[in-house]
Amino acid sequence: MATHKIFLLPGDGIGPEATAEVTKIIDWMNSSLGSGFEVETGLVGGAAYDAHELAISEEDMGHAMASDAVLFGAVGGPKWDDVPYEVRPEAGLLRLRKDMALFANLRPAICYPALADSSSLRKEVVEGLDILIVRELTGGVYFGEPKEITDLGNGQKRAIDTQVYDTFEIERISGVAFELARTRSNKVCSMEKRNVMKSGVLWNEVVSAVHKEKYSDVELDHMLADAGGMQLVRWPKQFDVIVTDNLFGDMLSDVAAMLTGSLGMLPSASLGAPDPQTKLRKAMYEPVHGSAPDIAGQGIANPIAMIASFAMCLRYSFNMIEEADRIEQAIANVLDTGKRTADIYSEGTTKISTTQMGDAVLSELQALTG
Numbered sequence: 001m002a003t004h005k006i007f008l009l010p011g012d013g014i015g016p017e018a019t020a021e022v023t024k025i026i027d028w029m030n031s032s033l034g035s036g037f038e039v040e041t042g043l044v045g046g047a048a049y050d051a052h053e054l055a056i057s058e059e060d061m062g063h064a065m066a067s068d069a070v071l072f073g074a075v076g077g078p079k080w081d082d083v084p085y086e087v088r089p090e091a092g093l094l095r096l097r098k099d100m101a102l103f104a105n106l107r108p109a110i111c112y113p114a115l116a117d118s119s120s121l122r123k124e125v126v127e128g129l130d131i132l133i134v135r136e137l138t139g140g141v142y143f144g145e146p147k148e149i150t151d152l153g154n155g156q157k158r159a160i161d162t163q164v165y166d167t168f169e170i171e172r173i174s175g176v177a178f179e180l181a182r183t184r185s186n187k188v189c190s191m192e193k194r195n196v197m198k199s200g201v202l203w204n205e206v207v208s209a210v211h212k213e214k215y216s217d218v219e220l221d222h223m224l225a226d227a228g229g230m231q232l233v234r235w236p237k238q239f240d241v242i243v244t245d246n247l248f249g250d251m252l253s254d255v256a257a258m259l260t261g262s263l264g265m266l267p268s269a270s271l272g273a274p275d276p277q278t279k280l281r282k283a284m285y286e287p288v289h290g291s292a293p294d295i296a297g298q299g300i301a302n303p304i305a306m307i308a309s310f311a312m313c314l315r316y317s318f319n320m321i322e323e324a325d326r327i328e329q330a331i332a333n334v335l336d337t338g339k340r341t342a343d344i345y346s347e348g349t350t351k352i353s354t355t356q357m358g359d360a361v362l363s364e365l366q367a368l369t370g
């Protein structure tokens, strides 16, 4: 069996606790199924800053670039609030996204039946929810130049961020959204702010053109991003695939995450373009939740988003579809038995720790594997 090179970046806060639960699954798959994962571990974020005053070292960037997939925990925390902006923990994450050219960020929001009561919205609004946010990840205001604060010399400063998109960036992300829609309910909703932003006007035009040219079989709607946020909490089941830019995607995916009951449930995949020769694509998988410094080190974090991110890794990087399905089924089954980490706990369920949740998913996976 081929080897699969995984580069593990646990990061900060609850990142290491969450990734430890994935490591258990990887070790079991290697020893019992001969899956052939080769795992190397590196430092990112505050952990990398403490070791070498960088958000990620050149050596670890090299490992990431050479890997088949990166598994990323989380970065950041109050400890690094005052480090220089260039080496703040988040800079490590942004550099990985940019240098690996991971332009397509897939953020599925699925409401597990057992958690329909945990959402802050009414059960009938979220029950059965299955939407996919496709967020552009290497452009827009996150990376646009100029990006600076200048001193105006009169006691005032001026801060500038630049929202910028070229045609090809919008074409390739909308292509990903349309392709994925065809494997689901065949509907795409594109969100921008064309009523205020030139980048929104171009976004809207290009998505429409790509649709007309190649994907007219897919149903396409356009929504202003603010109205889209409102519709997401009003009646989220109207959506199938949502395609949007980097910043709107950041915000809308947090909203979508909460619909599912907890931010601790949401995985994500960040994908590059397939190499024309090998057909392989660079990829990184990370939970949508952050480092949650307030609960770090207490063993109460929810590892499900991280485990589900590994399932996405199996699906998108290693074409191990059955194994991915089984992990997702194992998560659903464990939730059905009433086991909950603190973030998704409700009366009548059983509160368990991070490692107990990891163990429960693994033993369910072992049972399903037979």
Ligand code: IPM
Residues within 6 Å of the ligand: 090, 093, 250, 288, 290
């Ligand atoms: C996310 C996070 C990141 C982002 C931060 C940590 C830089 O919020 O992945 O959603 O803004 O993209």
Ligand code: MG
Residues within 6 Å of the ligand: 250, 251, 254
């Ligand atoms: Mg975010």
